[in-house]
Amino acid sequence: MKAPLSWIKDYIDLDGVGIEEIANLLTNVGLEVESVQLVGVEKPEGKLKNKYFGLLWDKEKFVVAEVVEVNQHPNADRLTLCELNDGTGITTVLTGAPNMFPYLGKGRLEQPIKVAYAREGALLYDGHQPGQVVTKLKKTTIRGVESRSMICSEKELGISEEHEGVIELDADAPVGMPLVDYMGDVVYEVAILPNMARDASILGIARELSAVLGRPLRLPEGVALEKGGAIAEKVGLEVRNTELNPRFMLGMVEETQSHQSPYWVRRRLSLAGMRPIDALVDATNYTMLEIGQPLHAFDYDLLRERAGGKPTIITRTAYEGEKITLLDGSELQLDPQIELVTDTVGPLSIAGVMGGSETGVRAETRNLLIESANWNFINIRKTLSKTRINSEAAYRFSRDVHPALAETALSLCLKRVQEWGGGEVVQGVLDEYGKPYVDTVNRISAENIAEVLGQEISLEESTRILERLGFTCWMEGRELVAKSPATRTDIESGIIGQRNLIEEIARVYGYERIAEKRLSDELPPQVGNPGLEAEERIRDIMVSIGLQDTLAYRQTSPEREARLNIGRKAPEGLAYVRLKNPITPERTVMRRSAKATMLELLEYNAKFRPGLALFELGPVFLPVVGEILPHEALRLSIGMTGAWDMASWDRPQSPAMDFFDLKGVVEALLDGLHLEGVKFQAVEHPSFHPGKCAEVRVGKEILGVMGELHPQVKKNYAFGQNPVLVAEFDGEALVRLSNAVFTNRPISSYPAMVEDIALIVDESVPADELEALIWQAGGKLLVDVKLFDVYRDARLGEGKKSLAYQLTYQAFDRTLTDKDALNIRNRIVKQTKNTFGAVLRSQ
Amino acid sequence: MLEIEEKLQAELARGIEALQTVADAESLEAWKQEFLGKKSLVMQVYGSMGKLAKEERPIIGKAVNQAKAGLEATLAEKEEAIKAASQQEAFTKETLDVTLPGRKPRRGRIHPLHLTLRQIYRIFGDMGFQIYRSPEVETDDYNFTFLNMPPYHPARDMWDTFYTDKEGVVLRTHTSPGQVRVMRERAPENIRVILPGTTMRYEQLTARSEIEFIQVELLVVGKGITFADMRGTLNDFARRTFGENARTRLRPSFFPFTEPSAEMDVECFVCDGEGCGVCKGTGWLEILGCGMVHPTVLRYGGYDPAVYSGFAAGMGIDRSTLMRYHIDDIRHFRNNDIRFLEQF
Numbered sequence A: 001m002k003a004p005l006s007w008i009k010d011y012i013d014l015d016g017v018g019i020e021e022i023a024n025l026l027t028n029v030g031l032e033v034e035s036v037q038l039v040g041v042e043k044p045e046g047k048l049k050n051k052y053f054g055l056l057w058d059k060e061k062f063v064v065a066e067v068v069e070v071n072q073h074p075n076a077d078r079l080t081l082c083e084l085n086d087g088t089g090i091t092t093v094l095t096g097a098p099n100m101f102p103y104l105g106k107g108r109l110e111q112p113i114k115v116a117y118a119r120e121g122a123l124l125y126d127g128h129q130p131g132q133v134v135t136k137l138k139k140t141t142i143r144g145v146e147s148r149s150m151i152c153s154e155k156e157l158g159i160s161e162e163h164e165g166v167i168e169l170d171a172d173a174p175v176g177m178p179l180v181d182y183m184g185d186v187v188y189e190v191a192i193l194p195n196m197a198r199d200a201s202i203l204g205i206a207r208e209l210s211a212v213l214g215r216p217l218r219l220p221e222g223v224a225l226e227k228g229g230a231i232a233e234k235v236g237l238e239v240r241n242t243e244l245n246p247r248f249m250l251g252m253v254e255e256t257q258s259h260q261s262p263y264w265v266r267r268r269l270s271l272a273g274m275r276p277i278d279a280l281v282d283a284t285n286y287t288m289l290e291i292g293q294p295l296h297a298f299d300y301d302l303l304r305e306r307a308g309g310k311p312t313i314i315t316r317t318a319y320e321g322e323k324i325t326l327l328d329g330s331e332l333q334l335d336p337q338i339e340l341v342t343d344t345v346g347p348l349s350i351a352g353v354m355g356g357s358e359t360g361v362r363a364e365t366r367n368l369l370i371e372s373a374n375w376n377f378i379n380i381r382k383t384l385s386k387t388r389i390n391s392e393a394a395y396r397f398s399r400d401v402h403p404a405l406a407e408t409a410l411s412l413c414l415k416r417v418q419e420w421g422g423g424e425v426v427q428g429v430l431d432e433y434g435k436p437y438v439d440t441v442n443r444i445s446a447e448n449i450a451e452v453l454g455q456e457i458s459l460e461e462s463t464r465i466l467e468r469l470g471f472t473c474w475m476e477g478r479e480l481v482a483k484s485p486a487t488r489t490d491i492e493s494g495i496i497g498q499r500n501l502i503e504e505i506a507r508v509y510g511y512e513r514i515a516e517k518r519l520s521d522e523l524p525p526q527v528g529n530p531g532l533e534a535e536e537r538i539r540d541i542m543v544s545i546g547l548q549d550t551l552a553y554r555q556t557s558p559e560r561e562a563r564l565n566i567g568r569k570a571p572e573g574l575a576y577v578r579l580k581n582p583i584t585p586e587r588t589v590m591r592r593s594a595k596a597t598m599l600e601l602l603e604y605n606a607k608f609r610p611g612l613a614l615f616e617l618g619p620v621f622l623p624v625v626g627e628i629l630p631h632e633a634l635r636l637s638i639g640m641t642g643a644w645d646m647a648s649w650d651r652p653q654s655p656a657m658d659f660f661d662l663k664g665v666v667e668a669l670l671d672g673l674h675l676e677g678v679k680f681q682a683v684e685h686p687s688f689h690p691g692k693c694a695e696v697r698v699g700k701e702i703l704g705v706m707g708e709l710h711p712q713v714k715k716n717y718a719f720g721q722n723p724v725l726v727a728e729f730d731g732e733a734l735v736r737l738s739n740a741v742f743t744n745r746p747i748s749s750y751p752a753m754v755e756d757i758a759l760i761v762d763e764s765v766p767a768d769e770l771e772a773l774i775w776q777a778g779g780k781l782l783v784d785v786k787l788f789d790v791y792r793d794a795r796l797g798e799g800k801k802s803l804a805y806q807l808t809y810q811a812f813d814r815t816l817t818d819k820d821a822l823n824i825r826n827r828i829v830k831q832t833k834n835t836f837g838a839v840l841r842s843q
Numbered sequence B: 001m002l003e004i005e006e007k008l009q010a011e012l013a014r015g016i017e018a019l020q021t022v023a024d025a026e027s028l029e030a031w032k033q034e035f036l037g038k039k040s041l042v043m044q045v046y047g048s049m050g051k052l053a054k055e056e057r058p059i060i061g062k063a064v065n066q067a068k069a070g071l072e073a074t075l076a077e078k079e080e081a082i083k084a085a086s087q088q089e090a091f092t093k094e095t096l097d098v099t100l101p102g103r104k105p106r107r108g109r110i111h112p113l114h115l116t117l118r119q120i121y122r123i124f125g126d127m128g129f130q131i132y133r134s135p136e137v138e139t140d141d142y143n144f145t146f147l148n149m150p151p152y153h154p155a156r157d158m159w160d161t162f163y164t165d166k167e168g169v170v171l172r173t174h175t176s177p178g179q180v181r182v183m184r185e186r187a188p189e190n191i192r193v194i195l196p197g198t199t200m201r202y203e204q205l206t207a208r209s210e211i212e213f214i215q216v217e218l219l220v221v222g223k224g225i226t227f228a229d230m231r232g233t234l235n236d237f238a239r240r241t242f243g244e245n246a247r248t249r250l251r252p253s254f255f256p257f258t259e260p261s262a263e264m265d266v267e268c269f270v271c272d273g274e275g276c277g278v279c280k281g282t283g284w285l286e287i288l289g290c291g292m293v294h295p296t297v298l299r300y301g302g303y304d305p306a307v308y309s310g311f312a313a314g315m316g317i318d319r320s321t322l323m324r325y326h327i328d329d330i331r332h333f334r335n336n337d338i339r340f341l342e343q344f
Ligand SMILES: [Zn+2]
Pocket: B268, B269, B270, B271, B272, B273, B274, B275, B276, B277, B278, B279, B280, B281, B283, B284
């Protein structure tokens, strides 16, 4: 909402309150000022807490002037030469403004045209460039005629984008007066909160200032309204559903005219962001901006023509299959939820949203019928969500308007139409008020206020605040009773109504004046969050290993996830959480696969670095049959490709990572989480390279799958030669099986003995089983087993491999002897031979 | 003095002098051969000792010993000097350009948003807040209705919502649904929790607006909780986050699930409140929305609003992280460009 200060001042005396202070007062009362536009006036001094923009009208350079004669430019048809009096004498000013042409050749004008005049050297906006580009007015010669100064358009002065013609000021503008003194202004752009829609009006904003400053509000006065009367002869009214249309009023002006409104009206509308149209439409828009009640104007003669006699206005919901052509020319298919204003012939407008094209105001309009109505805001919202129409009227009606405003607005609007358009107000109004609004009454005590705010505010002060906001207040015993004003519908009753009142009191009192305390209530039962703690532990371990933490989008598409499969063919029947209104075809569902996300991250980053090692911890979304919400399963994904070591200037790049680099990372993680009984088992998986994929298990529980990406899956991404390694783990299982507490092994102070042993076994013997057996055979004196070589050679025999281990023996109570070592070694050799047919390889 | 004595003295003098010109290991070796080798005068004198007259032996023996000791001592000195010189030469050869870059180990980093989250966990943890998480895909009831926004409520416009193809299921637009979930789980105990998590809004993806972002919500429920408690708690948070001299302002706002509602601004830490691009010239940065829990929400959570009260606050951490590190584009957080992440 844009509020010109000059307009606000119609309703409240703001003498002595600065531009910046007004902005801060509005923000502090809940009307956040987003920007302050300076229209000609100087920027305030001091430390400013608001965003200012605009054009300064130098008092010497911009003045009110009058054009006394308009002549043709000798060498250009499209230019005129205006004889202009700026209070210091007559100058000739050149202009191409079309609105000067009608005065051509009229000689000395009886009624001079008042204009906004800029002298040489003035800084103003360039009218011929888009946007607001400041330019300095310099002497030029146009087609042989010298030009030093100009008559300004609204665009050049920063009032609006209008540059079709120059401004014609109202006749009473004093010639020679600095323009800024005549019509300089300040426009506050205010963000209207949903519960303060009543303040989407100049009067609403003035009322807030009145409350916070403690200055009285001057209410505008319209014409006196009488129910019934002559108007009843002209038009009929029928409201079919008072739930949807609680109130409907009609007033009428005869013999009026659709000419321009006075310039001050046009300027105010422009500054408030509405385009001036003509006196009749401007009167409805002006009244809406003034008090927040939208109005609609009909050309009465068109209604009469349609009806073939006295028209009857009927408000009703649409019939199945009914259509309407709107003001903007679009045709709309209606349905029975949509409330309409109709006549006996058909729809005239979508109630409270937008008028139809057939019966609106036109240049020929002489008799004007004005609708001032109230509509059920929920139903308006349903209409809006269906029709996707935006209008100033719909904006206000969809936030609920008090029905009493219909009456105020009609009275004001009739007065304006008569003043600006001329004509006579037809005696009487029609008023169907089938559902009178009952204003709430609430009672609060000083204790109620202190209990919520933690701050004492006296009932006297509270009363003052509420009364200035329009509440009617009185005391009953120790309680303040407040009847809500007939302008707002947001104050409920009961405990919520009390809260509403406390909020009103607090915001006007000033939030910054409320005390600051530390919580002093009893702490709740202490509940930890082991899941989160374990997640953070996983994150720390991964980072300590050297992997980069990432954060993934939840939204993806099935096509993107299908890239995990050979030929991009996803398995049939994958259930997704699907979005009804995706923002892009790239993000239509919630992701199911953390691997897919990780591969995209690797793909995206592979071009930037020779080696990548990433991880991500986050949920996937798995629909569950019979459940309304999906299972949000925590996943840990790991992705690695290229060299592990970062390149340096004197060492060659280390080789590309392979399966065992990934496995090393996984082992380090599982070790860090103190998981026990972990097994890696070779498996086949459609996304992974055959023979280079493992499942990670603890007992029967599968923790995850890891391996090298299948070459044909890799083709689905823009990867180079290097193997791509990826793993996806069940984060919940990791969290559940991790041990924050574990048994620390003691360290012996006796020396250890180290020896190497190489065992030749069949290829089919899994390394982990052989190692497990070594541990078992070694007994408690065997404290470390390290595989350091795997060797294959024809001399070992077909299908054989040699595994070389470094074994460490150590006791806690003595120094071991060679004999101890021999015993252990013999046990290992014997048992591995018995179980796996292992042969000790001669040194 | 015997002739031989004089010869030895001369030999010593000659040796010392000759050694002065010796500068490397090779000439040193030649010198050793000449003065202390088998054919040297000193060694020849030793070799001929047996043939000497008995009375000459001690005299000559002493003389030869002196000469040998003298030569050896000088040699040792020289050797030491040559060793030092050659080591110095080696050092010079090995001298590094210490300004060359070091070999970088692979360093993992925590994602910047997770860093911010951890900081918030710590600050509120110190104040006795526990962490509670709730689903990202939510029911319309929890996301709206239980938060005092029945269907078609105007406040629903405040959030551009992603709907799913399942009726009544949305992507949560804020972490506030967690308020009712934690209340229902814990009623009638006191509550002091933070609710962190990803939220999603239907917005155009630009440098300043995201469809997914992380919020942290705050909820306190108990007996006698007031607006003043809220102000104190949030100011404490602001001071812990932005420094002990951080200035804040609380101004009225609207959220359907709180009443009274407020928004908290902190004085811009980039320009110290003077006005700059980050604060759009206002000197203030909006950091959170807050308010006293609405009686309707307390009721939905299982608390009697006549007995219990509470406050809630919510903040978007993407935006505050942007400001903290002067990041130019909010999309960096989820694009995970390694060149961006490596800077943390
Ligand atoms: Zn700033």
